[in-house]
Amino acid sequence: xxxxxxxxxxxxxxxxxxxxxxxxxxxxxxxxxxxxxxxxxxxxxxxxxxxxxxxxxxxxxxxxxxxxxxxxxxxxxxxxxxxxxxxxxxxxxxxxxxxxxxxxxxxxxxxxxxxxxxxxxxxxxxxxxxxxxxxxxxxxxxxxxxxxxxxxxxxxxxxxxxxxxxxxxxxxxxxxxxxxxxxxxxxxxxxxxxxxxxxxxxxxxxxxxxxxxxxxxxxxxxxxxxxxxxxxxxxxxxxxxxxxxxxxxxxxxxxxxxxxxxxxxxxxxxxxxxxxxxxxxxxxxxxxxxxxxxxxxxxxxxxxxxxxxxxxx
Numbered sequence: 001x002x003x004x005x006x007x008x009x010x011x012x013x014x015x016x017x018x019x020x021x022x023x024x025x026x027x028x029x030x031x032x033x034x035x036x037x038x039x040x041x042x043x044x045x046x047x048x049x050x051x052x053x054x055x056x057x058x059x060x061x062x063x064x065x066x067x068x069x070x071x072x073x074x075x076x077x078x079x080x081x082x083x084x085x086x087x088x089x090x091x092x093x094x095x096x097x098x099x100x101x102x103x104x105x106x107x108x109x110x111x112x113x114x115x116x117x118x119x120x121x122x123x124x125x126x127x128x129x130x131x132x133x134x135x136x137x138x139x140x141x142x143x144x145x146x147x148x149x150x151x152x153x154x155x156x157x158x159x160x161x162x163x164x165x166x167x168x169x170x171x172x173x174x175x176x177x178x179x180x181x182x183x184x185x186x187x188x189x190x191x192x193x194x195x196x197x198x199x200x201x202x203x204x205x206x207x208x209x210x211x212x213x214x215x216x217x218x219x220x221x222x223x224x225x226x227x228x229x230x231x232x233x234x235x236x237x238x239x240x241x242x243x244x245x246x247x248x249x250x251x252x253x254x255x256x257x258x259x260x261x262x263x264x265x266x267x268x269x270x271x272x273x274x275x276x277x278x279x280x281x282x283x284x285x286x287x288x289x290x291x292x293x294x295x296x297x298x299x300x301x302x303x304x305x306x307x308x309x310x311x312x313x
Contacts, residue, residue, distance in 0.1 A: 040076070136232075155172065164240070264278060
């Protein structure tokens with residue numbers, strides 16, 4: 001059963017000096033995603049992790065030596081065969097104590113994040129840039145009384161850590177989120193509420209924000225998600241409780257983007273939806289075990305085995 005990590009912070013693990021995790025996504029219309037898959041498979045050869053490619057864009061979570069990662073990120077943005085589709089795409093880096101993945105896969109998918117609504121895509125040319133808030137603007141927004149703050153992640157992620165005052169939609173899968181929004185939109189609109197939502201890296205919010213505007217809602221999202229917020233603000237723990245779940249063998253990071261000693265057994269409960277997640281996570285961990293906490297470590301100052309874990313957010 002999960003332990004209460006909101007109030008019982010686990011220590012940070014010492015990072016491996018030359019191992020970096022990189023996550024990224026971009027919604028962009030790709031005319032030939034299969035050709036993109038072929039190129040990306042060549043570019044990721046020195047790394048581990050997973051990349052998803054669909055007609056609506058690309059999403060990835062990779063790990064490797066810093067030099068190899070820099071080479072990949074440059075190539076993804078500048079390889080002529082990709083026709084500039086990913087030029088200027090941001091990459092979010094974090095440290096690793098545990099190796100996040102043990103092999104690399106590039107998958108061709110219908111969607112890079114599965115919302116399950118026909119015709120809904122994240123590749124929207126006229127998306128309102130003003131609704132993407134940087135860390136400072138987000139902090140100001142969520143302090144307001146006329147804002148409803150929505151955690152656009154799974155319930156087990158919310159339990160592990162969240163922005164103070166955030167609402168848990170109680171979804172076990174991203175496909176459940178549209179029903180939650182549709183059933184509450186009238187209430188939020190009647191109360192004159194602005195809707196602020198966040199997720200780990202921004203991809204879920206990017207996919208749903210434009211769709212939500214059909215309900216007449218004033219929707220805002222945290223640009224770059226939780227990981228960018230932690231990176232931007234040294235005092236991110238002012239607004240955040242607990243840790244942030246990551247979909248790899250590190251399990252969780254703190255507000256300083258350091259891997260913590262939290263284990264998968266502390267994350268999932270025994271509900272049917274989370275039980276299968278725990279079984280799968282244990283299978284992956286058996287191949288690439290989480291690095292143990294050194295005996296000398298002290299608490300931080302602030303409170304199928306043949307597959308890789310695909311990027312979820």
